[in-house]
Amino acid sequence: MNIQFTAEKLLEVKDIIARYPDGKQKSALIPVLHLAQQEFGGWLDVPVMDYVASLLQLKPIEVYEVATFYSMFNMKPVGKYVLEVCQTGPCMICGSDRIIEHIQQKLGIKPGETTADGLFTLKPAECLGACGYAPMMQLGKHFKEHLTIEKVDAILDELRAAAQS
Amino acid sequence: MSDIQKVKVTIDGISVEVPVGTNIVDAARVIGGDIVPPTMCYYSKLEGSGGKCRSCLVEVSKGSEKDPRPMPKLVASCRTAVMDGMEVKSITSDRVRDAREGVTEFLLINHPMDCPVCDQAGECKLQDLSYEHGDVGTRTEFVRRTFEPEDIGPYIQLHMNRCIMCYRCVFAAQQLCDVREHGIMNRGERSQISTYIEQALDNEMVGNVIDVCPVGALTDKTFRFKNRVWFTKPVDAHRECDTCCGEVRLWMRGEEVYRVTARRDEYWEVFEASNGKTGWICNTCRFHKKKVSDWVIEGPAKINRHSVITQGHYVGAHNPQENLINEVIGKSPKLLFDIHSQSDVNRPEIELSHISGPAHSDNFLPNKKIDQERVLDVGRKK
Amino acid sequence: MKLLLAKAHIPNIRSYEVWKANGGYASVEKALKMTTDEIVEEVKKSGLRGRGGAGFPTGMKWSFIAKPEGVPRHLVVNADESEPGTFKDRYLMEFLPHLFIEGIIISSYALGSNTSYIYIRGEYAWIPDILNAAIAEAKAAGYLGKNILGTGFDLEIHVHRGAGAYICGEETALIESIEGKRGNPRIKPPFPAVQGLWMRPTVVNNVESIAAVSPIIEMGGEAYSKIGVGKSTGTKLISACGNINKPGVYEIDMTISVEEFIYSDAYCGGIANGKRLKACIPGGSSVPILPANLLLKTAKGEPRMMNYESLSDGGFQTGTMMGSGGFIVLDEDQCIVRHTMSLAHFYMHESCGQCSPCREGTGWMYRILKNIEYGKGKMKDIDLLWDVQRRIEGNTICPLGDAAAWPVAAAIRHFRDEFEWHVTHPEEAQVRNFGLAHYADERTVVAP
Numbered sequence: 001m002n003i004q005f006t007a008e009k010l011l012e013v014k015d016i017i018a019r020y021p022d023g024k025q026k027s028a029l030i031p032v033l034h035l036a037q038q039e040f041g042g043w044l045d046v047p048v049m050d051y052v053a054s055l056l057q058l059k060p061i062e063v064y065e066v067a068t069f070y071s072m073f074n075m076k077p078v079g080k081y082v083l084e085v086c087q088t089g090p091c092m093i094c095g096s097d098r099i100i101e102h103i104q105q106k107l108g109i110k111p112g113e114t115t116a117d118g119l120f121t122l123k124p125a126e127c128l129g130a131c132g133y134a135p136m137m138q139l140g141k142h143f144k145e146h147l148t149i150e151k152v153d154a155i156l157d158e159l160r161a162a163a164q165s
Numbered sequence: 166m167s168d169i170q171k172v173k174v175t176i177d178g179i180s181v182e183v184p185v186g187t188n189i190v191d192a193a194r195v196i197g198g199d200i201v202p203p204t205m206c207y208y209s210k211l212e213g214s215g216g217k218c219r220s221c222l223v224e225v226s227k228g229s230e231k232d233p234r235p236m237p238k239l240v241a242s243c244r245t246a247v248m249d250g251m252e253v254k255s256i257t258s259d260r261v262r263d264a265r266e267g268v269t270e271f272l273l274i275n276h277p278m279d280c281p282v283c284d285q286a287g288e289c290k291l292q293d294l295s296y297e298h299g300d301v302g303t304r305t306e307f308v309r310r311t312f313e314p315e316d317i318g319p320y321i322q323l324h325m326n327r328c329i330m331c332y333r334c335v336f337a338a339q340q341l342c343d344v345r346e347h348g349i350m351n352r353g354e355r356s357q358i359s360t361y362i363e364q365a366l367d368n369e370m371v372g373n374v375i376d377v378c379p380v381g382a383l384t385d386k387t388f389r390f391k392n393r394v395w396f397t398k399p400v401d402a403h404r405e406c407d408t409c410c411g412e413v414r415l416w417m418r419g420e421e422v423y424r425v426t427a428r429r430d431e432y433w434e435v436f437e438a439s440n441g442k443t444g445w446i447c448n449t450c451r452f453h454k455k456k457v458s459d460w461v462i463e464g465p466a467k468i469n470r471h472s473v474i475t476q477g478h479y480v481g482a483h484n485p486q487e488n489l490i491n492e493v494i495g496k497s498p499k500l501l502f503d504i505h506s507q508s509d510v511n512r513p514e515i516e517l518s519h520i521s522g523p524a525h526s527d528n529f530l531p532n533k534k535i536d537q538e539r540v541l542d543v544g545r546k547k
Numbered sequence: 548m549k550l551l552l553a554k555a556h557i558p559n560i561r562s563y564e565v566w567k568a569n570g571g572y573a574s575v576e577k578a579l580k581m582t583t584d585e586i587v588e589e590v591k592k593s594g595l596r597g598r599g600g601a602g603f604p605t606g607m608k609w610s611f612i613a614k615p616e617g618v619p620r621h622l623v624v625n626a627d628e629s630e631p632g633t634f635k636d637r638y639l640m641e642f643l644p645h646l647f648i649e650g651i652i653i654s655s656y657a658l659g660s661n662t663s664y665i666y667i668r669g670e671y672a673w674i675p676d677i678l679n680a681a682i683a684e685a686k687a688a689g690y691l692g693k694n695i696l697g698t699g700f701d702l703e704i705h706v707h708r709g710a711g712a713y714i715c716g717e718e719t720a721l722i723e724s725i726e727g728k729r730g731n732p733r734i735k736p737p738f739p740a741v742q743g744l745w746m747r748p749t750v751v752n753n754v755e756s757i758a759a760v761s762p763i764i765e766m767g768g769e770a771y772s773k774i775g776v777g778k779s780t781g782t783k784l785i786s787a788c789g790n791i792n793k794p795g796v797y798e799i800d801m802t803i804s805v806e807e808f809i810y811s812d813a814y815c816g817g818i819a820n821g822k823r824l825k826a827c828i829p830g831g832s833s834v835p836i837l838p839a840n841l842l843l844k845t846a847k848g849e850p851r852m853m854n855y856e857s858l859s860d861g862g863f864q865t866g867t868m869m870g871s872g873g874f875i876v877l878d879e880d881q882c883i884v885r886h887t888m889s890l891a892h893f894y895m896h897e898s899c900g901q902c903s904p905c906r907e908g909t910g911w912m913y914r915i916l917k918n919i920e921y922g923k924g925k926m927k928d929i930d931l932l933w934d935v936q937r938r939i940e941g942n943t944i945c946p947l948g949d950a951a952a953w954p955v956a957a958a959i960r961h962f963r964d965e966f967e968w969h970v971t972h973p974e975e976a977q978v979r980n981f982g983l984a985h986y987a988d989e990r991t992v993v994a995p
Contacts, residue, residue: 065350128670352730353900356899
């Protein structure tokens with residue numbers, strides 16, 4: 001894969017850098033890593049991080065340190081859809097254990113694993129800030145809330161269909 | 166009179182005057198002795214270090230002359246500046262001793278305890294900390310944390326399982342090298358020292374990370390498994406070097422140089438070199454000058470006897486004698502006697518560094534004189 | 548009494564036109580005619596306490612900001628809402644972005660910040676779009692940008708998205724994170740008010756605190772301080788969740804009782820499925836959990852009220868804290884050991900790993916709790932757990948150590964019988980829950 005942002009994305013990077021004072025372009029690191037993860041296959045491979053480092057005039061090690069710290073950056077390849085199911089206290093008392101169990105059985109994967117077809121990754125997550133709408137999971141940019149077993153089945157079917165078309 | 170304003174601080178009842186802005190640890194080091202808080206992460210020569218290991222916690226029982234209120238929490242003495250009239254309790258505070266015991270336990274629950282095969286054993290700060298502040302026994306029954314081994318080149322051995330995350334090596338690489346190539350990866354209990362891409366650290370000054378490491382996480386690969394530190398004799402030496410100050414400490418056995426390090430004081434801090442700068446040394450001096458003829462020998466180095474080198478170092482010794490006497494009825498348990506009544510090995514008056522070659526029981530025979538001349542001659546032969 | 552959510556029911560209130568038509572930006576116009584000192588004075592008078600969890604008086608925090616010549620100052624809004632049980636800031640930002648922006652404009656003006664940042668947690672991925680749209684609208688209307696309303700005051704607001712780290716809710720970790728570093732809290736002093744973002748004087752405030760500045764300026768600090776009771780002035784958003792009939796975000800004026808809050812149909816609407824109340828964590832997962840009997844009445848036998856003083860009545864022995872207002876209710880079917888284990892896992896996962904007690908201690912607590920929960924615990928493990936939390940608390944760089952220790956301490960303090968039952972009945976504990984004990988709420992339960 002050629003690791004190079006499109007011209008349009010490069011403009012976005014420039015915009016992000018401009019939010020911070022001159023010489024403080026390191027502040028743009030986390031937003032640019034988000035962008036890179038989105039553009040280059042959903043995870044951060046070493047060449048991707050090196051590319052980000054060169055864009056922001058940083059040492060590669062500074063990028064590795066930051067990328068490995070934050071839980072939203074995937075350091076290994078993930079499936080097309082990452083099911084991040086919250087498992088913290090408030091979700092747990094509302095039944096998140098059952099939801100995680102169900103997804104494991106239905107997809108035949110353990111937490112942290114990806115299905116053989118590369119479609120789904122199950123990633124149990126810590127509190128995502130939707131405790132009142134528990135149990136819930138994050139799917140890409142959005143939250144799926146008030147989950148039930150049936151609702152999870154419907155979501156998985158919908159995603160499969162979307163991936164095929 | 167000097168322009169530097171001085172403030173008075175009292176630590177465990179001993180008063181000392183230090184310049185404004187000095188932190189509590191450095192003030193305590195001016196006093197010296199047992200009241201000096203242990204420091205696993207603080208390194209005065211590395212900017213930004215300290216505050217992380219929490220082993221130097223002290224109680225501030227009086228904030229200052231102006232504001233005498235005590236500080237509610239224990240504070241990290243390495244990152245707290247002294248105020249005029251401040252009163253600090255270090256080993257005289259039960260809270261402090263309890264907290265340090267806690268920190269020691271936290272640092273040990275995932276430590277591999279592989280001292281018998283660790284090159285740092287004998288000069289390890291974690292060993293010292295456990296002797297002085299640790300509890301007997303262990304309360305954890307869980308599998309210890311391990312990391313995948315990572316090769317960081319031919320000179321430095323990284324043993325992440327032993328690391329206590331003091332960050333000293335990161336500060337050292339940041340401040341001494343042009344490019345820092347290793348750092349902290351991941352977070353929480355999985356945080357680790359790594360290059361992430363398993364590359365060799367090859368900066369000319371990067372060898373100093375070995376000297377600042379308080380434990381056996383970063384050791385000298387050229388010295389690996391060659392000897393135990395207590396069998397080697399420290400000898401100060403120097404050479405002309407374009408890169409660094411060239412003032413080093415050779416760790417020798419017989420006439421062989423096993424290891425070269427910077428000169429460090431009892432707090433593990435590198436001495437000031439004669440040029441007035443901190444005495445960091447370069448990789449060439451450290452790894453490639455292993456012949457006596459490379460060096461001008463200055464003489465044996467005086468080292469602080471501590472940890473395994475000195476027995477009788479345990480604080481609050483646990484003494485089961487009374488119980489045993491009841492149990493063994495009439496038989497004297499020889500093992501529990503003072504070692505000196507049975508053996509002359511390691512007599513306190515014998516300087517280990519004056520012993521030529523490996524320490525041997527012959528060296529400890531009664532009335533045995535140490536041949537000082539032979540030691541000093543080492544460099545001049547050949 | 549509603550101040551923050553007063554307009555939340557108006558359709559399409561998210562858009563600038565509707566907001567403006569309903570009296571929006573009046574507070575900004577009023578504030579920009581005042582001097583900065585007058586605004587700080589009003590906020591001080593209001594008695595507003597930081598809504599992020601610590602409850603530090605906002606006006607006082609503002610007055611600490613250093614003002615060295617020629618050094619820019621910054622306001623950073625802490626929208627890294629990650630405390631389990633808390634989702635109130637999300638509601639404010641998602642539905643009332645203009646109220647939030649009003650607060651930022653006034654606060655930035657008062658603090659002299661020409662560039663202010665909103666640090667939002669990365670998982671709230673769709674909210675930056677809402678905020679950026681609202682910022683653009685406010686800019687088009689002349690409330691942001693250069694020379695706002697002809698006062699000569701310039702302000703830009705930028706949204707900075709985090710990437711998944713609870714620790715970045717700690718103000719110095721948040722600052723490090725904006726600087727593009729790992730979210731390791733800094734060792735204080737220096738405090739952010741002196742050396743914060745890029746070593747410049749910085750104030751970090753919670754979203755709700757900043758949003759509250761708008762009604763304070765509109766009604767005056769004096770009037771705001773008359774709402775509520777004692778030092779708990781104004782209104783507080785409570786995000787209620789767990790086993791209740793009506794989870795959601797409620798605005799309360801801190802004069803109602805906990806009992807009313809849980810059982811009234813205006814708020815939580817009682818415990819779900821006709822169950823009984825077992826326990827509650829009233830201020831986000833970090834504050835001590837209380838059993839029903841101590842939650843509804845203080846140790847002195849007085850009804851416990853939903854305000855800072857009453858919730859902390861009795862200290863940690865018999866009280867708890869207001870915290871961030873994340874109100875987690877547990878019914879009789881919940882297992883305290885399992886819940887505590889889940890929270891311990893959270894803190895283990897979120898510890899930055901910088902200082903030893905937190906890095907090693909949080910994982911240790913989780914593993915001991917896991918043993919007890921899965922029937923492998925011993926009696927001495929409970930004492931060990933107590934000892935571990937005790938040695939973490941107060942000995943760490945930042946409050947995450949305390950936050951990890953308090954829930955464990957409180958669970959053992961109030962529910963020790965349940966821990967012991969897990970140890971003495973390891974097999975039974977795998978198939979059923981301990982249920983209620985002497986600490987149950989005495990009220991009769993009506994079946995649904």
